[in-house]
Amino acid sequence: MTKPTASFWIHELLLQPHAEGGYFRETGHSPELIVTEDRRERYLYSNILFLLTADNPSHFHRLKSDEAWYFHEGSTLTIHLLHPDGRYEAVKMGRHPEKGELFQFTVPKGVIFGSSIEGSSGDYALVSCMVSPGFDYRDFELLPYDALIKVYPDYGSILEKLAYKKLPEASFSKDHV
Structure with missing residues (x-):
């Protein structure tokens, strides 16, 4: 049997492009709802399948919820974290x-x-992610290079690689860090 490729998984799992990069599909959420601190109803948790390739990374973003990642298949994946303390x-x-x-x-x-x-460009990683409280686009921020370099000037090389210079249309982004 030949080794599965990124294209195989994208097709088999019905994955779609994501604004942050990579490909995803929501696979479910809790039946329970909770009320968040800002008085909005949210699912207790939500799940996605997520596939990244060497030439289609996940760009810098921030969530208002914890996100648990589970590795399934493919090449080593690096999660790059920029903490609030710098x-x-x-x-x-x-x-x-x-x-x-x-x-x-x-x-x-x-x-x-x-x-x-x-x-190489053929390398990929397939993971699943669980967000709790559940994912909501109102809690998702894509952060551009110009905003990040002001706060994280010592990390220009990783910002060059993973921060959008120009945010994609309908990216649910903010220009502040």
Whole structure:
């Protein structure tokens, strides 16, 4: 049997392009609703399948909810975190725990993050993500390079790689950090 490709998974799992980069499909959410601090009803949690490729990373964004990532298939994935205190952190996910790679990791709410695959253009990583409280586009911010470089000037090389210079249309973005 040949090794599955990114195209195989995109087709088989009915994934669609995501504004932050990569491909995704919502796979479900809790039947329960909760009321958030800002008095909005939200699902207790929501789930997606998410696929990134070496040439289609997840660009820097921020959520108002925690997001748990679960590695399934493919190449090593790096989650790049920009913490509110100015600290940068890189977390590796993959199938090699002996190299420090994790099978699961939770990005804390309010942390700016993006993800990348190192390798050739054929490399990909397939993960699933669970957001709690459930994902809502009103709580999703794509953050542009110009805004991030002012707050994180020491991390220009990763910002060059994962921050949009110009945000895509209908990106649900904000220009502040």
